[in-house]
Amino acid sequence: MDFPLLISTFLTVFLAELGDKTQLATVAISGTSNRPLAVFLGSSSALVLASLLGAFAGGSVATVIPSDLLQLVASFGFLVIGGRLLVPIFSKAEQATDGDQTPEL
Template sequence: MILSLLLSTFITIFIAELGDKTQLATLTMSGTSNKPLAVFLGSSSALVLASLVGALAGGSISNFLPEIILKSIASITFFIIGIRLFVNSFTSKENDNNQ
């Protein structure tokens, strides 16, 4: 059971992180610093710490809120972010065309 959870979490986070801002920032920093190991260690540590905060917060919050509420909040939040990104993609194109 724990191996299944570990594997599904790894795959989900790995796929979600591919091509995101963090990976692009890491790529840029590594290319400009000529110290890829230092950039790897720094970005890995930051991701591990951010994941720890998320896991601890999620574990604590789940003591007070039912799972369905947590999933609903996460779904609504991602939906709002997606809509904002979608709308902003058209707004920025209109602004680029007007200049």
């Protein structure tokens, strides 16, 4: 087994999952239930299944699309998502500065 790959994958997924909507949903469900073990087993098995699907899909896609192109498409996708998240922030800041200006006579 390739332990450096295993460790880097674990750390990447673990850090990516901290504070995301999956963890928040798990906290919310756990807060409304008195069975934390059942919530843990349900959420962890869902994450394992989603990761399994991603690993198989990634392996299948990698045989058809070159890995450099796949990384470029993924990078572009993340840039688009990040840009779409930043646009409302900048538009609100722009509206706030426009409202502070007094019209010239």
